[in-house]
Amino acid sequence: MTKLSYVRTEMLPEREPPTSATGVIGWMRQNLFNGWMNSLLTLISLAVIFWLVAGLLPWFWSPTWNAGSLGQCREIIAEAGKQSGACWGVINERWPQMLFGFYPQDLRLRPTLAFFLLFVALIPVLFAMISRRMNWLLLVLVLFAATFFGPGGAVMTVLQIVLGLGLAWLAWTVVATDRADRAAQIKEGVKRLPNPLIFSAAFVFLMPWLLWGGSVWVPVGVALGFVIGWLVFRLLNALIGSLAALILAIVTPVLWWLFLNGLFASAMQAVLPYGLEPVPSRLFGGLLLSVTIGVTAIVISLPMGIMLALGRQSDLLIVKSLSVIFIEFIRGVPLITLLFVASVLLNIFLPPGTNFDIILRVIIMATIFAAAYMAEVVRGGLAALPKGQYEAADALGLDYWKAQRLIIMPQALKISIPGIVSTFIGLFKDTTLVSIIGLLDPIGLSTSIRADTNWNGIVWELYGFVALLFFIFTFSMSRYSMYLERRLRTDHG
Amino acid sequence: MTTLTDPAKGAFRLSMLIYDSRYRSITIQIIALIAVLTLIGWLISNTASNLADLGKQPSFGFLGEAAGYDINQRLIDYQNQDTHLRAAFVGVLNTLLVAAMGCVTATIIGVFVGVLRLSKNWVVARLMTLYVETFRNVPVLLWIVFTMAVLIETLPAPNQFRGATPEATMLLGDTVALTNRGFYVPEPLFSRSIGDIHLFGASPLRFDVSLDLIAVLATLIASFLIASLITRRADRIQAATGVRPRTWHWRLAVIVLPLAALLAGLGFYLGHPALKGFNFQGGVYMRNSLIALWLALSLYTAAFIAEIVRAGILAISKGQTEAAAALGLRPRRVMSLVILPQALRVIIPPLISQYLNLTKNSSLAIAVGYMDITGTLMGITLNQTGRELETILIGMLIYLTISLTISFVMNVYNDAVKLRER
Numbered sequence: 001m002t003k004l005s006y007v008r009t010e011m012l013p014e015r016e017p018p019t020s021a022t023g024v025i026g027w028m029r030q031n032l033f034n035g036w037m038n039s040l041l042t043l044i045s046l047a048v049i050f051w052l053v054a055g056l057l058p059w060f061w062s063p064t065w066n067a068g069s070l071g072q073c074r075e076i077i078a079e080a081g082k083q084s085g086a087c088w089g090v091i092n093e094r095w096p097q098m099l100f101g102f103y104p105q106d107l108r109l110r111p112t113l114a115f116f117l118l119f120v121a122l123i124p125v126l127f128a129m130i131s132r133r134m135n136w137l138l139l140v141l142v143l144f145a146a147t148f149f150g151p152g153g154a155v156m157t158v159l160q161i162v163l164g165l166g167l168a169w170l171a172w173t174v175v176a177t178d179r180a181d182r183a184a185q186i187k188e189g190v191k192r193l194p195n196p197l198i199f200s201a202a203f204v205f206l207m208p209w210l211l212w213g214g215s216v217w218v219p220v221g222v223a224l225g226f227v228i229g230w231l232v233f234r235l236l237n238a239l240i241g242s243l244a245a246l247i248l249a250i251v252t253p254v255l256w257w258l259f260l261n262g263l264f265a266s267a268m269q270a271v272l273p274y275g276l277e278p279v280p281s282r283l284f285g286g287l288l289l290s291v292t293i294g295v296t297a298i299v300i301s302l303p304m305g306i307m308l309a310l311g312r313q314s315d316l317l318i319v320k321s322l323s324v325i326f327i328e329f330i331r332g333v334p335l336i337t338l339l340f341v342a343s344v345l346l347n348i349f350l351p352p353g354t355n356f357d358i359i360l361r362v363i364i365m366a367t368i369f370a371a372a373y374m375a376e377v378v379r380g381g382l383a384a385l386p387k388g389q390y391e392a393a394d395a396l397g398l399d400y401w402k403a404q405r406l407i408i409m410p411q412a413l414k415i416s417i418p419g420i421v422s423t424f425i426g427l428f429k430d431t432t433l434v435s436i437i438g439l440l441d442p443i444g445l446s447t448s449i450r451a452d453t454n455w456n457g458i459v460w461e462l463y464g465f466v467a468l469l470f471f472i473f474t475f476s477m478s479r480y481s482m483y484l485e486r487r488l489r490t491d492h493g
Numbered sequence: 494m495t496t497l498t499d500p501a502k503g504a505f506r507l508s509m510l511i512y513d514s515r516y517r518s519i520t521i522q523i524i525a526l527i528a529v530l531t532l533i534g535w536l537i538s539n540t541a542s543n544l545a546d547l548g549k550q551p552s553f554g555f556l557g558e559a560a561g562y563d564i565n566q567r568l569i570d571y572q573n574q575d576t577h578l579r580a581a582f583v584g585v586l587n588t589l590l591v592a593a594m595g596c597v598t599a600t601i602i603g604v605f606v607g608v609l610r611l612s613k614n615w616v617v618a619r620l621m622t623l624y625v626e627t628f629r630n631v632p633v634l635l636w637i638v639f640t641m642a643v644l645i646e647t648l649p650a651p652n653q654f655r656g657a658t659p660e661a662t663m664l665l666g667d668t669v670a671l672t673n674r675g676f677y678v679p680e681p682l683f684s685r686s687i688g689d690i691h692l693f694g695a696s697p698l699r700f701d702v703s704l705d706l707i708a709v710l711a712t713l714i715a716s717f718l719i720a721s722l723i724t725r726r727a728d729r730i731q732a733a734t735g736v737r738p739r740t741w742h743w744r745l746a747v748i749v750l751p752l753a754a755l756l757a758g759l760g761f762y763l764g765h766p767a768l769k770g771f772n773f774q775g776g777v778y779m780r781n782s783l784i785a786l787w788l789a790l791s792l793y794t795a796a797f798i799a800e801i802v803r804a805g806i807l808a809i810s811k812g813q814t815e816a817a818a819a820l821g822l823r824p825r826r827v828m829s830l831v832i833l834p835q836a837l838r839v840i841i842p843p844l845i846s847q848y849l850n851l852t853k854n855s856s857l858a859i860a861v862g863y864m865d866i867t868g869t870l871m872g873i874t875l876n877q878t879g880r881e882l883e884t885i886l887i888g889m890l891i892y893l894t895i896s897l898t899i900s901f902v903m904n905v906y907n908d909a910v911k912l913r914e915r
Contacts, residue, residue: 031615038614045616318522322529332896333889334853340871340888344881348543349536429632436634436860443635450642459642467631467639474630 059460062086068093069454090455091465094445098465101285101440107213107277109149111288114210116142118295121203124196126480128487131179135196137170204299211284211292213276217265225253225261281359285440287469293359294428297366301427302420304367305374306413310404312375313382323375330372335430338365343437362434370427377423381416382408414488421481425474432470442466540882553887555878556581557697562873564864566780569700577874579697584869585891586700591786591865592852592895598791599851600844603798610803621799628796634857636793641785641861648673648781651772668765670773675780677766677773684760705759712755713748720744782863786855794851798844805840806832837910845903849896856892866891 020026032042062085067073073087091098100108120139123130144163147156177185186192205219233249240248269275284292311323330338342361347354385408393403413420435444446462449455455462510520544551556578563573568586571579610621628636649661651672663670670677687708689701723740731737766776809832817831818824858865859872871888875881 031613034613038612041609041612041614041617045614045620048620049616316518316522316525318526322525328897329893331849332893334856334867334892336856336859336867337871337885337889337892340881340885344875345885348540348882351539352543352546425630429630432632432634433857436857443632443638447638457646459639459646463635463639463642467635470632470635471627471630475626478630 058082059084059086062088064088065092070457071454086461087458088461090449090458090461094449094462095465097449098286098442098445098469100288101445102283103279103285103288104277104283107279109146110210110213110276110279113142113146114207115288115291116146117203117210118207118291121200124200131174131182132193132196133170133174135199136193137167137174139196139199140167140170209276211279211288212281213278215265215269215273215275217268217272217275218261220268221261221264222257224264225256228256229253281357284359286442286445289359289434289439289441290428290431290470291473293363293366293431293434296363297370297427297431298424300367301370301374301423304371306378306409308371308375309378309382312379327372327375330369331376335366335369336433336436338369339433339437341365358437358439362437362439366427366431369430370423373423373426374420377416377419378412380419381412381414384415385412417484417488418481421477421484425477428473428477429470442469544882549879551882553883555874555880555883558878560874561877564869566783566864576697577870577878580874581866581870581887581891582698582700584864584866587863587869588852588855588858588865588867588895591783591790591855591858591863592848594787595790595794595851595855596848598787599794599798599847602791602795604802605799606795607799607802608806610799611806625796625799628793629800633789633793633854634860636789637786637857638860640789641781644781644785645673650674651768654768654773655771663766668763668776670766670768670776672773673781674772675778675782676784677776677778679763679765680775680777682762682764684762686759708755708759709752712751716748716751719747723747780863782858782861785861786858786863790851790854793854794847797847797850801840801843801847802836805836808839809835834910841903841907841910845900845907848903849899852895852899853892 016022017026020029033039062073062077062082063080064073064076064085065088067076067087067089069089070087073085073089077085077087096105096108100111103111117139120135120142123138124135140163144160144167147160147163150156202223205223209216209219229249229252232252233245236245236248239245308323308327311319312327314320314323339362342365343358346361346364389407389411390403393407398406432441432443435441435447438444440448443466446466449462450458510516557576559574560577560580561573562580564571564580564583566587567583568590569583571583606621606624609617610625612618612621648671651670651674653660654663654670654672661672668679683705687704689703691699691701693699723743727738727740764775766773766778768774813831813835814827817827822830855865856867859867862868864872866888870884870891875884878884
């Protein structure tokens with residue numbers, strides 16, 4: 001009996017995959033050239049990319065940075081022996097105007113400082129992983145850097161020294177201790193630095209003061225109004241019940257702002273005069289205008305939108321129908337009609353003789369507009385929440401506001417983050433519409449620059465520059481929303 | 494077992510309005526209503542006293558006065574001696590025109606880009622991402638003024654088409670002229686036209702509807718109905734015998750032949766634009782303001798629609814594709830029978846709001862001088878008559894009506910394709 005085996009006893013050695021399936025070639029075969037359709041698409045796309053790059057790069061690379069007019073640009077380009085090229089002279093000459101509009105040149109440090117401080121103020125709100133020391137370090141760094149651009153003098157030098165020392169100390173603490181050690185220390189009860197959100201809250205009052213100037217006591221008085229409201233609520237809550245205390249806590253500050261704040265500010269100004277040179281709104285322009293309108297409207301529209309969404313979801317019939325009418329009306333009309341209302345009608349609606357600032361009017365309308373959209377986004381989040389969450393909140397015995405604050409809103413807002421951020425982005429882009437009612441935002445400025453005889457006929461450079469300005473903001477906002485979604489994701493895996 | 498009884502009802506006390514949850518909601522609502530009514534009353538009384546100071550009593554009489562301005566892009570006849578109401582009507586039609594054109598092109602481009610962005614082809618997917626991010630992240634107003642500027646600066650003037658050796662030539666066999674004043678495209682004409690219907694007599698809202706157009710549309714609708722009947726018959730035969738009869742040539746014939754017969758009967762021909770003097774004559778003239786607005790709105794909205802389409806397709810779980818493949822369906826059938834019907838349910842609601850956005854964004858026409866409702870009623874009419882309150886109010890109501898109509902129609906469609914849960 002022969003011993004036959006049909007089963008292989010020794011394994012074949014492993015072999016390298018064929019070169020056509022690995023590396024660059026394999027990747028290309030898999031991703032770019034699998035099938036004739038895909039190959040055709042690849043070739044077309046490559047042709048488009050080549051056409052774009054070949055058209056743009058030589059145009060882009062043009063030595064016209066110092067040209068003073070479109071004519072000069074053309075001469076320079078002709079000398080360089082090129083068919084066409086960008087005329088960067090217009091950007092060189094006008095970029096400060098595109099950023100600040102007609103804001104007085106010697107005061108432009110103020111909006112710049114406000115802009116950088118805005119980021120410092122936003123960091124503790126936006127990012128959880130930045131430590132308190134890092135936040136304060138950034139704040140001191142911005143202030144320290146700003147002192148070098150400001151007016152000189154003994155006070156400035158002292159300030160520089162103080163800030164410099166503070167900066168050095170903070171930097172040392174950041175470098176010297178690492179995160180884990182610090183976390184352990186904090187657990188043991190080491191005193192922490194104050195919460196940077198304090199600065200964020202203060203910045204709300206600081207920003208208008210830096211931008212518009214005037215007496216320092218006006219924003220202080222406005223801030224004082226909030227303190228008064230809080231004090232009234234704390235004192236009266238125990239005495240007359242929460243609802244009455246809440247009503248009084250809203251009424252008192254309003255009375256303070258309407259009647260006493262002006263008196264307070266002028267009295268304090270007489271005692272301790274300090275202020276910045278006032279800048280009227282009509283000088284605002286360029287990106288400064290867009291950011292001012294955008295940021296203010298964004299900050300106010302979120303709470304307003306949440307209230308409207310709650311109103312629309314509520315069981316109270318009148319509140320609900322008022323919210324629905326408001327939301328549907330605002331969402332049914334274009335923003336430009338609301339801006340027309342701001343520019344020609346708002347003064348008719350208000351008591352005779354009232355005449356307030358066009359920027360403020362635009363901000364009001366933009367806020368209302370964004371709030372209606374925000375309300376629908378938040379409502380989507382509320383609707384997406386399982387009913388069990390509401391019932392669980394009720395079962396725990398929470399009252400309406402506690403249930404909203406502790407159970408419903410954190411989840412509903414998380415669901416609606418992408419929508420909220422895209423509303424913000426939309427609002428920021430929509431700030432350009434103010435150019436139609438004659439404000440000089442980047443697009444309005446572009447139009448007037450193109451009307452200048454020196455730059456008549458400029459198209460690509462100017463609009464490209466404006467597009468880039470907006471792209472930087474909106475693109476980073478959308479990336480931030482993706483980051484936030486990742487951070488707040490609680491599912492496993 | 495204990496029985497739970499309601500606490501004995503005490504007499505009504507005033508404090509119960511605040512502290513009793515049965516009455517509190519009513520109290521809050523009434524306070525809210527009074528507050529809102531007071532606010533509205535305050536605004537109205539302010540408005541009344543302000544208008545009285547200005548000597549302008551609110552009235553809509555200006556709508557009947559002669560407008561006195563020209564509208565260069567219009568769908569219906571209009572002279573500058575017509576009334577403001579007529580001008581506003583021209584504006585409304587222009588708004589609807591650009592909105593309809595924009596919605597169609599934006600959907601086509603958007604679906605195309607959205608599907609290609611999901612392509613496994615790396616280069617194509619990246620290129621489409623680039624498109625979407627560029628258009629989404631830049632304000633639409635900038636796109637509109639930019640497109641307008643590009644059209645004006647880069648296209649040839651009409652007089653450059655003149656002469657023995659012209660600097661510019663017409664496209665597509667001398668039928669389409671792209672100039673910096675606008676596009677001239679061939680115009681459908683009928684040599685044996687059956688005329689127009691005049692609606693609304695001599696009122697400011699009068700307009701003509703071409704009977705030829707109605708005949709063509711009616712024929713097309715009838716043809717498509719018959720084609721769908723053929724498809725249904727094929728379905729029946731397939732269900733009964735398992736063999737699907739070949740029907741595409743029948744369907745094609747049903748759609749093409751009656752239309753061709755009708756067009757031949759009406760004497761259909763294309764009127765080509767031709768250079769006469771310093772400008773083109775004949776054909777349909779689309780001003781560059783219309784083109785710029787249309788292009789910019791389409792490309793901008795298409796970027797959003799692409800994202801919606803992509804999200805809709807991604808929302809369908811992979812198991813659906815695999816299950817369809819396991820049933821033996823071919824890839825194209827998987828797409829048309831399994832993926833698309835489900836994806837459409839996800840896609841349509843946000844698509845509606847994109848259409849609404851496009852319609853509302855068409856009000857930016859005023860930036861390039863396209864005479865839509867914002868340009869006529871809320872632009873020139875407002876400036877000429879000084880009736881801010883009335884014009885803006887009417888304008889807002891018109892936009893509100895358009896928006897609510899679009900969302901109503903699309904919601905009806907949405908209900909039709911919605912998932913029927915049992």
